[in-house]
Amino acid sequence: MKPLSLLLAVASALGTAVSAGPAVIECWMVEDAGGGRLAKKPAALLLRQGPGTPPPRPDLEPELYLKVHDPAGTLQAAVRRYPSDAPPPHCELSRFIPLPASARWARGLTPGRSCPRALDGAWLMASVLSPIFSLSCLLRPQSEPQPEPALFTSATAVLTVLTYSPIAQIQLGQDALLDLRFAYMPSISEAAASLAPGPPPFGLEWRRQHLGKGHLLLAATPGLHEQMPAAQDGAVAFAAWDDDDPWGPWTGNGTLWLPAVQPFQEGTYLATVHLPYLQGQVALELSVQKPPKISLTPAPLVWAAPGEAPPELLCLVSRFYPAKGLEVEWELRGGPEGSFQKAEGQSWLSALRHHSDGSVSLSAHLQPIPVTAKHHGARYACRVHHPTLPTLGRSAEVTLEVAGLSGPSLEDSVGLFLSAFLLLGLIKALGWVAASRSTSKDPKEKKAQ
Template sequence: PSTCFNIFHLVFLCFSLFSHGSCPVLECWFMKEKVGGGLSGGPNQDKSLLYVHKHADSHRAESHDAPLEVNPDRLYFVTDPAATLCHRSLNPRRGSSNKPMCEINPLHPQPSTLELAVPLTEPALSPIYLHADWLSTALQSFDKTMSISAITRAPTGTKEHDVILTLTTKTVLVQSRLGAPVLLDCSFWANPSSPLTGTGFAVEWRYQFRGDGRLVLAYDGKSDRLSHTGEEGATLDFEALHGRGNASLILQEAKVHHSGIYICSVYLPYLQAQVAMELQVVEPPSLSIHPSPLPLTAQGQTINIQCEASGFAPLSLDLHWEFKGADGKTKVLGSGSLSSHRQLWDGTYTQSSRLELDTADLGRAGEVACVGVHPGGTRRVSVEINLIGNSPSIEDSMAMVGVALVLYGLIKLVSWSFSGSGNNKTSDEKQLKRLNLT
């Protein structure tokens, strides 16, 4: 029994160590507020460490000594009951050069001026709770697949922070084919012990591309209504939103103009957190060659061939030509004469290439191919080319000799047949003449 107890105690101890060690120590840059503005001076930032635990009492059980390069004032002890900051993608293997990105900014809670979030701020809400030290932390996993925005609060003058709001996306970069449904992940967790979580929330999705932006969707969770839908086919799963904090944006059908940066923002009274993600709508080209099939051409002549690439997005496309001879060897013929891009009604593009093919050095018959290299994949289309007037190969020469011999034999046979029939006719005429004389 004592042996079993010792084994159980050892297993429990290992489990406890593992559970405590599952939350990482995050290395972050604390961005100090500049005084007076201006562009002078170097980076205004300090190294800092976040010691993350699921339970507040875990911080008291350990003593943390600041590394020499970290100011002790930049040590923060964060309690995260939802364990969002304990995700394995924020905790790389020991010795790994890939580390999560982390940036901390001071935060000053204030009422939102956004019409959607104004009703969340109730006049009766006590501002005493807001008089504390607030931080906004932005993180990205070491594999660049997840982004997190966290808002934490500590009593003034302390380093013991509680997570009040986290916002997470696991779709930092999304690629979609044209016409396919798209899910842009965004989920949030609000600390139920905070008085700011009892008056509702609001969700906003915005789109940005090359400096231009638009509001995609806005939802008032307090009154349960969509206050704005600026994109056809964009919606939320409202049951999942209220049940699990799933604020993911659903695009029913991906279109070219959907490519860009999407920002998911969640509002609580006096607080806002946001995460950004990129959507790339990628459609490879459809290729066609004209004329097809190619006309029979004499060796040494020039053939004009055109390749049409259509229905592709984004704009980047590498069109070039190749020739594959009868011996199996491939020769790159270049890109030919390229046309400018033309945009179609659905936002996709077309481009063509014209090739003047000199057949003098192509040898025997082969295959001409148009190749399109695109972010959505490589496409190719080919046509056979048959040339007349080529120098015969040894096999062809032997075959021609064989055919000549056969033809010569047939001619001799016919000649002998006609010679024999002619002699018989002369003999018959002489015999008839003798009979007439008699």
């Protein structure tokens, strides 16, 4: 049993290591180089390490090799969920300057317009993008001296804004839930400057950008009783701190709920969390979709005489979204050339028909070529490809019957039997009625004699 226990322990350790996500996130430090140009330098976020000092990175400047301390654990929790076989996330670092919120509705967060001296010093904003999560993390490098030569820089994650739904695909007419969570842990100097225990006031802002236009969707400052702009499109946000621990760290929720999503609500959603003089923002992409319904007429059979063309086939592709990306193919299955081939004939598409819910419909037409006896039993199929459908698409089909080659089917045989049975019963009934009438007339005739 000991070897088995050891094997299970090793397997468990390997599973934990695989699911723990990357220990280092490679980044680019992006700065303004003047003249409308940007300068980029390699950087890295060290999230976990083994015993001892961090592994050396001679390819990085020490101030851009950041050993991150995450008191709230939000950044670490997000990275642990990252699949080991997924491409590495995209990460950028930039300089950040603490400033009061510029929006009028958020001015209650910062009664004093000057930034406290406790926030002086260098700040960095890390933006990490991936299909799994999207986050922004406000980092404060530590100023403690290190032994020469310095190999890395320690930094604390002060404010982390995170979403686990960076790409949301919502069915047309259904509700959308755009995930947003955030965590805050003030640095030592901030905590010393603030005498009030408990989480600070915060502001939540959701904006939508689409086709070059943007507008405020929802704004909230819980507990400040400020005059807020009216929410748009029925949007509701769960804006609150999750706990009220006196000294932090604190986590909060800013998830947005949109009822019965329509196509006009597609676009980029910007979620911003405002703290006094600090901000964090993430972007989410929302797209609306609806798979098409497909019907083919005439169905289920189409008739034609040898040498004649079958009647026109109509494939109705109804109630789908988006309108782009739709393709219709006509196939002939089981024909004389083999089990599968492209159907010959003249084909065309109708114009789009728009519906009140934002979905669209169109019809595809095919006028097949004249058929021969070899086409008997073949099937015409209308195959539709659309971004909302699987790779092979979706199809509907009808069976071709060539006149003069079809024997009676089982249904026809049953129908003929039932017809004959009813006819025989009818004849017997008429004979019984006639016999009854003749019998009733005989006694009357005898009395008359």
